[in-house]
Amino acid sequence: MNRYLRYIIPVVFIIAVLLIVFLQFISNRSINRLVNGNEEMLNGFEINNTLRNLQNGVLTMESKVKGTVIRGAEINDGHIANEISSLNKMLDSLYKMPGSNLILPQLAMLRDLVNRKINTDTQILDTFRLSGKVFAENIVKSNKDKQLTDSIRFVCNQIDGLHRNKVIAAMKEADYNGLQAKTLGRIIAIIAILASLFTFTYIAFKVKEQQKLIDRLNISEKKANTAVKIKENFLSNMSHEIRTPMNAILGFTALLYKKQMDESSKEYLQAIKVSGDNLLTIINDILDLSKIESGMMRIEKAPFKIREVINTIKDMLSNKAVEKNISLQIKSDDNIPEILEGDAVKLTQILVNLVGNAIKFTSKGMVSVQLLNKGFQKHNFLLGIIVSDTGMGIEKMQQTQIFERFQQADDTITRQYGGTGLGLSIVKDLVQLQNGTINVESEIGKGSSFILSIPYTISRMQTHTTAPFTGQTGNPFIIFENKRILIAEDNEINQLLLKHLLKEWNLDYDIALNGNEAIELLTQKNFDLILMDLQMPEMDGYTATKHIREVMHLKIPIIAITAHAMAGEREKCMGFGMNEYISKPLRETELLNLILYFIGKQTTEMPNVMKRNTIPQFSFAYIQLDYLKELSQGNIAFEKEVTSQFIEALPNALSVIKSAWECNNLEAIRQQAHNFKTTISIFGLNEKLNPWLDYLEQGNLSQELFTLYFNPLHEFCSKALDEARQFYQSFS
Missing domain, CATH: 1.20.1330 (f41 fragment of flagellin, N-terminal domain)
Structure with a gap:
């Protein structure tokens, strides 16, 4: 039954x-x-x-x-x-x-x-x-x-x-x-x-049987946990107890080196030091392994200067390289941000292990450490590191084993060079704890290369050469002398705005309508700084910057200008090699501060930007004059010219969008809608019109939706144009 x-x-x-x-x-x-x-x-x-x-x-x-x-x-x-x-x-x-x-x-x-x-x-x-x-x-x-x-x-x-x-x-x-x-x-x-x-x-019957099984499993689990804890405590305690006297031995050995002694005594002392260093390395590996296995290893996040970390590694290990008569070289891409956020201690530990191994297994030639810009990974900057040597190399069959614990490429290596086989295993664990990857490429007799990729956050604490302009009369002022700016911008109103500001700051400039023209001008003239719009025809700002850095090898400061203010945009710009980022609509003080960071000079004379008079404001129902007045500071000729271009550009832009829709050219609609935001910003229309423009730029358009978004946009712009014409007539 x-x-x-x-x-x-x-x-x-x-x-x-x-x-x-x-x-x-x-x-x-x-x-x-x-x-x-x-x-x-x-x-x-x-x-x-x-x-x-x-x-x-x-x-x-x-x-x-x-x-x-x-x-x-x-x-x-x-x-x-x-x-x-x-x-x-x-x-x-x-x-x-x-x-x-x-x-x-x-x-x-x-x-x-x-x-x-x-x-x-x-x-x-x-x-x-x-x-x-x-x-x-x-x-x-x-x-x-x-x-x-x-x-x-x-x-x-x-x-x-x-x-x-x-x-x-x-x-x-x-x-x-x-x-x-x-x-x-x-x-x-x-x-x-x-x-x-x-x-x-059935449940009552199974509950009885299951309870018996649970009791047996609990007993087995307690025994297993006890064994694991005993192992962890043993490793931790023994590592600590051994490391404490080892530090004392090495410390007193260093003190004895300062005493006068004969050659035989120095030889014995050197043997003690080498043996002590090797033993301490083994103890440290065991302690790190214990922390990783028990989940006690924590990854910190703090700002650090990546090039300082690399230079520290070089200082630490250069003596070992000199002793073996090999070259230790450091290389770095120019477009790597100066300050990153992550665990500098773990990175140092990884590099000390890899570079130390490279020096250990290289008898002649060189060891190199190369830093690479590998782009972005989910809004994080991806730092690439290659540690290469011209040593003995690793056989293909053994390359998959060297990252396993207590494994080395060959038994003869243990006898000849020593070590526990834990170093690369710990390196791999530390890299993976930071969401990174590590691989090895090697050829017998030619050397090995360890290739790492570790994601870091770009710190906002990037270093600059000049303090920002504060706008306060109690501080030293900053002016520009014989400086030339390259403006890469295709929007006419934005060009006019930048020309007005740069003239006011006594800066010379040239204008390029796209990335190709900017590169051509860079081959003809010397510039001190580039204002780079990101969205341009023929060649955009990203591609142009990449060409300037990687092909032309120019280190000129580049400030990105974009209508996008999305999360991760600044990090993306800096990942392409730009030095800073500013979003539209441009603010005079913010732009001036950025330029001063890179090419400013302190002086006791007050710049023109401080010598302003208050200008009476006008009031309209659609257009807003605050931004225009802030930029013009009473320059009527500038206001008149900007208003004239606005009156001419707005109907043309609307006509282009409508024609593009009739030709089913969605890309042209998106491009024109994006540029439209810059055109209308001078009269403060972004807040009201951006929702419609965002739909046209990013939405999946149908005839019904296009009419729904374009018609109110067109109607609003018509009324704004009427007011702009009234404002323009006030100049006569």
């Missing part, structure tokens, strides 16, 4: 579980449909309420406008503006409601009608204000206002009708799904009870 029970009960249990899962799946689907139906009903009610409020708002505004005209009362612009703002908010809320994508044509028509209604009422008020009551009443009597109101009511009813049908269908489906979920719930409960009765006996 027990034998059959062992098979029957699991089968019944599995069938019951599968049945419950199946019924639960169906039940959940019904419940989800019920919830979705309720949400659709709520959304329908919300849309209905918003449409009703919208119609009431339209009627209220119409009533206020007509009342003002009929009574001949004073126009209250504040009330009218509030009504218009309320209508726009209600329209925006309709676009954001769930399911609005199904009625986008109706919503677009409704927005157009409401805007026309607003324009008509505004026209009535303007006519009343400028021409008088009679002319305003004539517009009212034309019934244009009433026709728009009726059209708005018709579209609202049309939208409401669409959603009412959805709500009715959702209510019916909700009733059905609710009943189905209730029935399935009862069935699941009955099956669960039956399955429980069948399985209770």
